[in-house]
Amino acid sequence: MTAAETGFDLTLTEEQELAQRAARDFATEKVLPRAAEIDDQGKIPPELLREMGALGFMGPYVPERYGGSGLDALSYALIVEEINRACASTGVVLCSHVSLAVDPILHHGSDAQKEKYLPKLARGEWIGCFALSEPASGSDAAAMRTSARRDGDSWILNGTKNFITNGALSNVAIVFAQTDPAQKRKGIAAFIVEKGTPGFTVGKLEKKLGIRGSDTAQLIFQDARVPAASLLGETNEGYKIALSTLDGGRISIAAQAVGIARACLEDSLAYAKQREAFGKKVADFQAIQWMLADMATEIDAARLLTWRAAALKDAGEDYILAAAEAKLFASDVAVKASRDCVQIFGGYGYLKDFPAERHYRDAKITEIYEGTSEIMKLVIAEEILKE
Amino acid sequence: MKILIPLKQVPDSTVRVKVAPDGTSIVTEGISWSISPYDEYAIEMALERKDADPTTVVAVVTVGAARSRDALRQALAMGCDEASLITADTAAPLAVARALAKVVDETKPDLVLCGKQASDDDQGFVGPALAELLGWAHVATITKVVPVEGGVELWREVEGGHEVWKAPLPALATVHKSEKEPRYPSLPGIMKAKKKEIPEKALSALGIDASGPTWTILSMEPPPVRGGGKILKDGDAKQIAEQLATALRDEAKVL
Numbered sequence: 001m002t003a004a005e006t007g008f009d010l011t012l013t014e015e016q017e018l019a020q021r022a023a024r025d026f027a028t029e030k031v032l033p034r035a036a037e038i039d040d041q042g043k044i045p046p047e048l049l050r051e052m053g054a055l056g057f058m059g060p061y062v063p064e065r066y067g068g069s070g071l072d073a074l075s076y077a078l079i080v081e082e083i084n085r086a087c088a089s090t091g092v093v094l095c096s097h098v099s100l101a102v103d104p105i106l107h108h109g110s111d112a113q114k115e116k117y118l119p120k121l122a123r124g125e126w127i128g129c130f131a132l133s134e135p136a137s138g139s140d141a142a143a144m145r146t147s148a149r150r151d152g153d154s155w156i157l158n159g160t161k162n163f164i165t166n167g168a169l170s171n172v173a174i175v176f177a178q179t180d181p182a183q184k185r186k187g188i189a190a191f192i193v194e195k196g197t198p199g200f201t202v203g204k205l206e207k208k209l210g211i212r213g214s215d216t217a218q219l220i221f222q223d224a225r226v227p228a229a230s231l232l233g234e235t236n237e238g239y240k241i242a243l244s245t246l247d248g249g250r251i252s253i254a255a256q257a258v259g260i261a262r263a264c265l266e267d268s269l270a271y272a273k274q275r276e277a278f279g280k281k282v283a284d285f286q287a288i289q290w291m292l293a294d295m296a297t298e299i300d301a302a303r304l305l306t307w308r309a310a311a312l313k314d315a316g317e318d319y320i321l322a323a324a325e326a327k328l329f330a331s332d333v334a335v336k337a338s339r340d341c342v343q344i345f346g347g348y349g350y351l352k353d354f355p356a357e358r359h360y361r362d363a364k365i366t367e368i369y370e371g372t373s374e375i376m377k378l379v380i381a382e383e384i385l386k387e
Numbered sequence: 388m389k390i391l392i393p394l395k396q397v398p399d400s401t402v403r404v405k406v407a408p409d410g411t412s413i414v415t416e417g418i419s420w421s422i423s424p425y426d427e428y429a430i431e432m433a434l435e436r437k438d439a440d441p442t443t444v445v446a447v448v449t450v451g452a453a454r455s456r457d458a459l460r461q462a463l464a465m466g467c468d469e470a471s472l473i474t475a476d477t478a479a480p481l482a483v484a485r486a487l488a489k490v491v492d493e494t495k496p497d498l499v500l501c502g503k504q505a506s507d508d509d510q511g512f513v514g515p516a517l518a519e520l521l522g523w524a525h526v527a528t529i530t531k532v533v534p535v536e537g538g539v540e541l542w543r544e545v546e547g548g549h550e551v552w553k554a555p556l557p558a559l560a561t562v563h564k565s566e567k568e569p570r571y572p573s574l575p576g577i578m579k580a581k582k583k584e585i586p587e588k589a590l591s592a593l594g595i596d597a598s599g600p601t602w603t604i605l606s607m608e609p610p611p612v613r614g615g616g617k618i619l620k621d622g623d624a625k626q627i628a629e630q631l632a633t634a635l636r637d638e639a640k641v642l
Binding site: 018064 | 457460461464571572573574575576577578580581
């Protein structure tokens with residue numbers, strides 16, 4: 001009996017395998033050799049993103065009619081793991097662009113909005129970002145202060161968004177704003193705002209612990225006037241759009257965490273097999289073997305949770321619980337794997353000359369952005385208690 | 388122009404090859420497979436022609452085990468137009484060349500580009516043998532192909548420069564390298580490849596002569612484990628140079 005006949009099949013399809021392989025080859029040959037430089041310079045070479053766009057990575061599950069690749073969410077998760085195994089900075093540019101900018105337009109945009117934005121975004125000619133967080137509202141998104149006021153055939157946006165991944169790089173931002181404070185969540189609307197809109201500027205860039213190659217910017221709106229046609233969904237749907245977008249985004253952050261954890265394991269294995277201490281290879285010590293065994297097991301478990309969440313999304317089923325579990329678990333696995341990776345490398349793990357310290361700095365963010373681990377537990381608890 | 392590339396699926400270059408218990412083959416269980424690197428260059432070279440002239444048709448074919456279908460799918464995802472598979476668990480190199488000659492007779496390409504050798508056995512046999520069977524012009528180890536009036540120019544790297552040969556079509560060349568590195572399959576390319584049929588025939592059903600000179604592998608052995616290096620540090624530069632020369636002559640036997 002084959003796995004398929006049992007009805008429980010973890011085999012990737014031929015095109016999923018091809019996508020994984022294309023991403024792995026590209027990541028190994030083009031991204032990995034530049035990862036240390038990207039981290040050090042705090043900048044991703046633009047041609048790298050252009051090449052990723054040309055290969056279809058910037059719109060993997062956008063239908064072909066909108067210029068995308070027409071693959072599925074699982075293929076996207078495979079690509080995200082491979083790119084992040086090489087470089088988490090490049091990886092987060094990809095994750096934010098696809099999951100947080102392309103995805104809401106694909107799922108909530110009008111035909112005109114899809115035709116206008118998706119081809120450019122899916123080919124990576126334009127980069128997108130998601131502007132929800134504010135100086136005083138992160139996890140508590142409904143407390144946002146950015147406002148949108150209707151004025152004839154336009155909306156006038158005012159306020160400041162914080163911690164916006166790709167904020168400086170992006171050509172287009174999905175911006176959430178309060179249209180009617182009395183309505184609270186029901187008053188929040190989403191807008192597609194193009195770079196160059198008068199009154200819309202990029203503020204300061206944050207200096208970060210990790211994922212230093214991706215920009216994290218403040219976006220400032222001062223009487224920024226956008227056409228009524230830039231409203232995404234209905235005026236009362238913004239909060240719903242934000243939450244459902246983040247549900248999907250969590251799958252990609254889980255895949256990112258798996259990629260970072262895999263980098264930790266692969267680099268640790270290579271180092272432990274070559275480094276000697278007390279007359280034998282470091283890998284021959286059981287203390288090190290246990291760390292490696294834990295890493296391998298936890299990475300497999302995190303990957304399976306991630307694949308399950310992606311497969312549920314592809315099947316059109318509810319994936320909120322699965323995505324939150326995957327993100328909670330995988331980010332924890334990545335942080336632990338990176339800590340052990342530094343430990344296995346010993347003193348060299350603390351040096352910039354080796355990749356371990358970069359993994360250590362990059363891993364931590366996966367427990368924070370797109371919903372902290374504490375928010376993941378809230379989501380999971382709500383899901384399992386609601387029956 | 389129609390270009391045909393016979394390709395071979397080989398163990399991926401990252402695979403650590405192990406000799407199987409029978410002592411005459413390698414362990415193939417669980418290893419990953421790739422298109423042989425020189426065949427990838429041939430594909431890239433053909434696709435560069437297609438980029439320049441979209442009417443170019445690029446076809447790939449392989450004689451190999453059923454798993455070789457993955458290599459053909461990869462070639463389609465890179466941008467090739469057609470693929471076909473001739474299945475055979477084992478085939479002598481001359482039988483492979485005869486099978487390919489049959490494919491050439493049926494599909495009538497203008498140009499056949501082969502990798503100059505497969506990276507698994509490095510024999511470099513099939514390309515020239517196929518040209519011989521077809522009675523076609525053959526230029527080996529090319530780095531560039533340029534269509535010109537009355538045929539193609541085929542460039543070869545030689546010491547300090549290059550040679551340019553001209554051949555009438557149809558012609559066969561073996562490829563040393565393409566101008567650009569072989570492209571990655573794009574995701575839209577993967578989806579297009581998915582929709583393409585890969586027709587399959589058994590080698591035994593082609594009715595070709597499988598006889599002829601062949602060979603038998605007597606034994607396979609892994610290369611000897613590399614010994615540790617030796618550092619010469621006693622004495623001044625002249626003495627160390629003498630020790631080095633002695634070691635190279637008497638121990639390493641390379642002088």
